[in-house]
Amino acid sequence: MAESNASSPYDPxxxxxxxxxxxxxxxxxxxxxxxxxxxITRLPRTVYSEDAAWLSDQLPHVLRPLVCCVASDAxxxxxxxxxxxxxxGGFPEGSIYIERHGIWLPSPELLALLLCRNLxxxxxxxxxxxxGGYHAIGLDGLLVAxxxxxxxxxxxxxxxxxxxxxxxxxxxxxxxxxxASPLAALAIDGAASPAEAVLAxxxxxxxxxxxxxxxxxxxxxxxxxDNEVYVCDLSWNEGSCLLEYQGGAHLSAGRAxxxxxxxxxxxxxxxxxLEAGRSELMSISxxxxxxxxxxxxxxxxxxxWSAEERALQVKLRTELFSAGLSA
Numbered sequence: 095m096a097e098s099n100a101s102s103p104y105d106p107x108x109x110x111x112x113x114x115x116x117x118x119x120x121x122x123x124x125x126x127x128x129x130x131x132x133x134i135t136r137l138p139r140t141v142y143s144e145d146a147a148w149l150s151d152q153l154p155h156v157l158r159p160l161v162c163c164v165a166s167d168a169x170x171x172x173x174x175x176x177x178x179x180x181x182x183g184g185f186p187e188g189s190i191y192i193e194r195h196g197i198w199l200p201s202p203e204l205l206a207l208l209l210c211r212n213l214x215x216x217x218x219x220x221x222x223x224x225x226g227g228y229h230a231i232g233l234d235g236l237l238v239a240x241x242x243x244x245x246x247x248x249x250x251x252x253x254x255x256x257x258x259x260x261x262x263x264x265x266x267x268x269x270x271x272x273x274a275s276p277l278a279a280l281a282i283d284g285a286a287s288p289a290e291a292v293l294a295x296x297x298x299x300x301x302x303x304x305x306x307x308x309x310x311x312x313x314x315x316x317x318x319x320d321n322e323v324y325v326c327d328l329s330w331n332e333g334s335c336l337l338e339y340q341g342g343a344h345l346s347a348g349r350a351x352x353x354x355x356x357x358x359x360x361x362x363x364x365x366x367x368l369e370a371g372r373s374e375l376m377s378i379s380x381x382x383x384x385x386x387x388x389x390x391x392x393x394x395x396x397x398x399w400s401a402e403e404r405a406l407q408v409k410l411r412t413e414l415f416s417a418g419l420s421a
Contacts, residue, residue, distance in 0.1 A: 095127040096230075096238045112239035112286060115228055116314055116325045120241040128243070129191035129199050135184050138198060140169035146176040149197055154231055163200070163208070181208075181268060186259045189252075202244035203252035210277055211270035215303065216295070216413025218273075222246060222281035223291035224417075228314070237287070246281040253278065284313035289341055290327055292414045293375055297328075297385060301403055304410030306385040306396055311337070319363045324356050335391050336360060337384075340371045366391045378407070 101108035115123070141162040150160040160176040170178040191199045200208060202225045209221045224230055226245045232238040253275050260267055280299065285291035290313060299305025311328040317336075318324075328337040340353065360367050368387055374380035382396075389396045399407070 095123075095125060095240055096232065098124045098127050110239065112228055115239065115241060116286065117316070117323065123241055125241070127194070129193040131188045131201070132190050132192050132198075133187045134190040134198070135187060137163050137165045137181050137185075137190070138169070139165050141171060141173070141178060143171060143173055145197060146173045148195070150175040154234065161208075183260060183265045183268065184263050186252075186255050189256075201252070203249045206244070206249045206278065207253065207256075207268065207270050207274045210274040214413040214416070215277065216410050217417050218277055219281055219295055220288065220291055220414055220417035222249065222278065223283075223285045223295075224288075225249075226281065226283035227285035227291065229285065229287050239286075242283065245283045246278050249278040249281070250275065282310075282313060286314055286327070287339075287341065288417060289372070289375060290314075290339055293337075293339055293370065294328055295414055296375075296381060296411070297388065299410065301397075302406070304403070304406035304408070306381075306389075308385060308389060308394055308396070309392055317360070317365075319359045322359060324360065326360070330392055333365065335366045335368075335388075337368045337370060337388065339375075340369055378411075 096111060099111050099114075101110070141164055146160060146162055153160060160173075162173065162176055162178045163181040164170060164178055165180070165182055167180055170180070185204065189201050189204045191201055193199055199205075206218075206222055206225060210218045213221065226242045226249075228239060228242065229237055230240040253271060256271070257267060282291060282294045282298075285294065294311055294313060295305065297306050297308045298310045299307070301307045309330055311330055313328060314325050315329045315333055316323055316325055317329070317333045326333065326336045327339045329335065338353070338357070357367055357369070368384070368391065370380075370384050374384050385396050388394075
């Protein structure tokens, strides 16, 4: 999909795909490379080894082993570089997609449920942030720009639709459903990078999960100032309080100058603008300082940490960072 929407070599002013999506939206993108919905309501009885081998070869090494779901235990097979699991029962239409080579795939919403079966909380939240954000892991294992394929709201709506569908059939919900619902309510949408997602989660998740418990931000909001439009990483209160993450992409001289003009314009418009970088994100003391400043700007407070809460914070940070952090 990213290759299909690359800038034309004949464009005199080419702009990266991420910039175009953040400023212009995704309505005009070529999405023909993405899988499409089907009306299939049950998973396949079995999986063929040649299909599993081909699909496994397409995956980045970090995403292996491939997991193939089948409808019953009779359909399980021994597969090289892959494993099978059982996912029985019926599913509402739109739960299964098909990609251009004929492989069946779970919808983004069903995928979120499946990931919540086994992933730690932080890793599951990062996966939802990728599904609902502007970034994805490419086939070479590197980060690429990509449009959101679902949202936290859509995941929650799907889980309710699945519950009603299963109730009509007299079937239980799939394993992982009870865990997926509360996580979908906590998931953030619109992150342009894993680092933005980690920063947002650390700041806004509840204290009992290891977060600072600050108000939930909006990610990559467009803000107009004096006929200029800026996209701001994290924002609160309709854009009156902003937090910009200065990652590795901001280190060039041209980008630094643009960031300075952007910061000056936003502050001159009366907004509170805070900045953070990798040094704050990777340091608990740095995050403590940042959270304190943000809390003051929002009229909130960050209570002292107990030993138990600090242990939860370390656990959360480990799980979030395990998903892969790009500066």
